[in-house]
Amino acid sequence: MSDAAKSRPSLTELAFTFNHISLASFGGGLSAWSREVVVVEKKWMSEEEFLSILTMCRILPGANQVNVAIFVGAKFLGLPGAGAAVFGLTFLPAVLILLLGAAYFQYSHLPALQDALKGAAAGAIALTLSMAFKTGRKCLLGAVPWILFAVTFFLNGILRWPLFGVLALTAPLALLWAWPKAK
Amino acid sequence: MKDDGLNLIHVLILFSSLSLLSIGGGNTVIPEMHRKAVESYSWMNGKQFADLFAISQAAPGPSILLVTLIGYKAAGITGAVLATLAMILPAGILVYLVSRLWSRSADSPLRSAIERGFAPLTVGLVLASGWVMSKSADHDWRAWLLTGACTLLCTTTKTNPILIVGGAALIGWLGWL
Numbered sequence: 001m002s003d004a005a006k007s008r009p010s011l012t013e014l015a016f017t018f019n020h021i022s023l024a025s026f027g028g029g030l031s032a033w034s035r036e037v038v039v040v041e042k043k044w045m046s047e048e049e050f051l052s053i054l055t056m057c058r059i060l061p062g063a064n065q066v067n068v069a070i071f072v073g074a075k076f077l078g079l080p081g082a083g084a085a086v087f088g089l090t091f092l093p094a095v096l097i098l099l100l101g102a103a104y105f106q107y108s109h110l111p112a113l114q115d116a117l118k119g120a121a122a123g124a125i126a127l128t129l130s131m132a133f134k135t136g137r138k139c140l141l142g143a144v145p146w147i148l149f150a151v152t153f154f155l156n157g158i159l160r161w162p163l164f165g166v167l168a169l170t171a172p173l174a175l176l177w178a179w180p181k182a183k
Numbered sequence: 184m185k186d187d188g189l190n191l192i193h194v195l196i197l198f199s200s201l202s203l204l205s206i207g208g209g210n211t212v213i214p215e216m217h218r219k220a221v222e223s224y225s226w227m228n229g230k231q232f233a234d235l236f237a238i239s240q241a242a243p244g245p246s247i248l249l250v251t252l253i254g255y256k257a258a259g260i261t262g263a264v265l266a267t268l269a270m271i272l273p274a275g276i277l278v279y280l281v282s283r284l285w286s287r288s289a290d291s292p293l294r295s296a297i298e299r300g301f302a303p304l305t306v307g308l309v310l311a312s313g314w315v316m317s318k319s320a321d322h323d324w325r326a327w328l329l330t331g332a333c334t335l336l337c338t339t340t341k342t343n344p345i346l347i348v349g350g351a352a353l354i355g356w357l358g359w360l
Contacts, residue, residue, distance in 0.1 A: 026243040027348050028316065031309060036344060052301040053285075055308065060281060062202060062274030063209040063247035070275055074282040082279050086271065093244025094251050094267055098260075100238050101252040105231075112356065117241035119355020122326045123348035125317045126333030132310035133338045135302070145303035152307025157314040163207040170304055178300030180292045 008076050009044070011084040017042065018069050018088035027120025029127035030065045035135070038072055045072065047138055058163060065089065144177050190258040191265060193224055198250050198269035205274060209247035216253065226257040247271075325360050 009017070017037060025033045031054060039050045057067035066086055073085030100113075140146050152170050155161040197219050201212045213236070220226045227235070235256075239249035247270060254266025288294045317330055333347050354360065 022244045024243065024345055024348075027241055027352065028246070029344075029348070030245060031312075033344070048298045048302050051305040052298045055301045055305045056281070056285075056297070057278070058208055058308065059206070060274070060278050061204065061206045062271070062278055063205070063245045065245045066247065066271055066275060067278045070278045071282045071285070074279055075286055079279060082275070082282070086275065089245060090248065090267065090271065093242065094248055094263070097239060097242045097244065097248045097251055098255055098263055100242055101235065101255055104234060104238060105256070114237075115358055115360065116352045116356035117237075118326070118360050119329070120348050120352035121241055121316075122322070122329040122355070122360065123333045123351025125313055125322075126330045126337055126347065126351070127344050128309060128313035128316065129330070129334045130337035132306055132313060133334075135309070136306045139302040139306055148300075148303040149307040149310075152304045153310050153314075156308055157311030160315070163211075163308075166308075167304070170307075171301070174300030174304055175293075175296045176300075178296040178298075180295050 009042075011077060011080055014073050014077065014081055015084040015088035018073075018085045019092055020088075022065075022089045022093050025124070027117060027122075027124035029124035029131075031068075032124075032127035032131040034065060034068055035131055038068075044076070047135060051135060051139065055167075059167065148174050148177070187258050187262075190224070190226070191262060193219075194254050194257050194262050194266050195269050198254070198266050199273050202270050202273040202275075203277070205270075209245070209249075209270075213249070216250070220253050220257070224257065226253065231256070323360075329354060329360065 021030070021033045021037050035050055035054075038044050039047055045053070053071045054064070054068060057064050057071065060067055066089060069085035069089045070082040073081035073083070075081070077084070136149065140149055148170055152166055155166045155169070156163065197216075201215060204215070205212045217229075217232055221229050221232050232253075235252045236249055239246045239252060242248070248267070250266045250270040251263045255263035258265070285294065317327070322330070329351055333351055336342050337344060337347055
C-alpha cells in the first residue's frame with residue numbers, strides 16, 4: 001500500500017508517538033516535530049508523502065496537526081488508528097492547558113512562565129525554519145521546484161496573501177509540472 | 184446552573200460549525216471565535232482572550248486547544264471537553280474520509296503529482312510560517328539572535344530538538360530575552 005511503511009505500528013504505539021510529538025512541541029513548531037518523528041525517526045512516511053499531506057491538511061478544514069495525525073493514523077490502522085493518533089496528540093496537552101488556564105484565571109498572569117515560553121517560542125521558530133531548510137535541501141532539486149518554492153514563500157510570507165490565494169496560483173502549476181509523463 | 188446549560192449549547196453550536204469552517208487551519212477562525220466569545224456571549228474580555236491565545240500558542244500540543252480554554256471559561260470542565268470534541272470531530276471525520284481516498288489512490292497520477300508537486304509549495308509555506316511567526320511575536324534582536332543560533336544548531340547538527348527548545352526556554356526563564 002505504501003512505499004515508506006516499514007512495519008505497521010500498534011494503536012498504543014500511534015497514541016504514544018503522537019503524545020510524544022505533542023508534548024515535545026512547547027513553544028510551537030508542531031509541524032517540525034511531526035516531521036522529525038514520523039519521517040526521520042519512525043520512517044512511517046517518505047519525505048514527499050509527508051510534505052504533500054501537510055499541505056493537503058492545511059487546505060482541509062480542521063487544525064493542521066490534528067489532520068496530520070488522522071492521515072498518519074488512518075494510513076496504518078484505519079479509523080481506530082486515526083482515533084488513537086488524535087487522542088495521543090490532544091489528551092495530555094488538553095489536560096495541561098486546562099491547568100495553565102485555571103492558573104491563569106486564578107492569578108490573572110503567569111510571569112515566570114511567560115518568560116520561559118517566550119524563549120521556547122524563539123527556539124520553536126528555529127525548528128520551523130530549520131525544517132524548511134532540511135526539507136528544501138531534499139526537495140528543491142532543479143529550477144522549477146525552486147521557483148514554485150520561492151513564489152509560494154513570497155506570496156504567503158512577504159505579501160501575506162491568504163493560503164487559498166497562494167495555492168490557487170501555485171498548486172495548478174505544481175501539479176502540471178509534476179504530472180507523470182505517459183509511460 | 185441554567186446559564187451553564189445554555190452556555191454548553193452555545194459552545195457546541197459555535198465550535199462544531201467553526202470546525203467545518205476552519206479551512207486553512209484553526210487559526211483562520213480565531214477572529215470569529217473572538218467575536219463570539221468576547222462580544223456575543225461575554226464569556227471573557229479581550230485581554231483574557233489574547234492571553235489565552237498566547238498560552239495556546241506556546242503550550243505543548245496543537246494550538247487549536249485554545250477552544251478547550253474558551254469552553255472551560257464558558258462552562259467549566261464539561262464545556263472544555265465539549266468544545267474540544269466539537270472542534271475536532273466534524274472536520275476530523277471529513278479529513279478521515281479524504282485520507283481513505285488518498286490511501287486508495289496510491290497508483291493514480293493525481294496522487295503522484297500531488298506528492299511531487301506539493302513538496303516545494305510546502306517548503307515555501309513552512310518557511311513563510313516560520314518567518315511570519317518570528318515577525319509577529321515581539322521578536323527583538325535578542326530573540327532573533329536566539330532563533331538564528333537555534334536554527335543553525337538544528338540545521339547543521341543532530342542535536343536533539345528538545346534540548347534546543349529547552350535551552351531557549353531556560354534562556355527566556357533567566358530573563359535574558
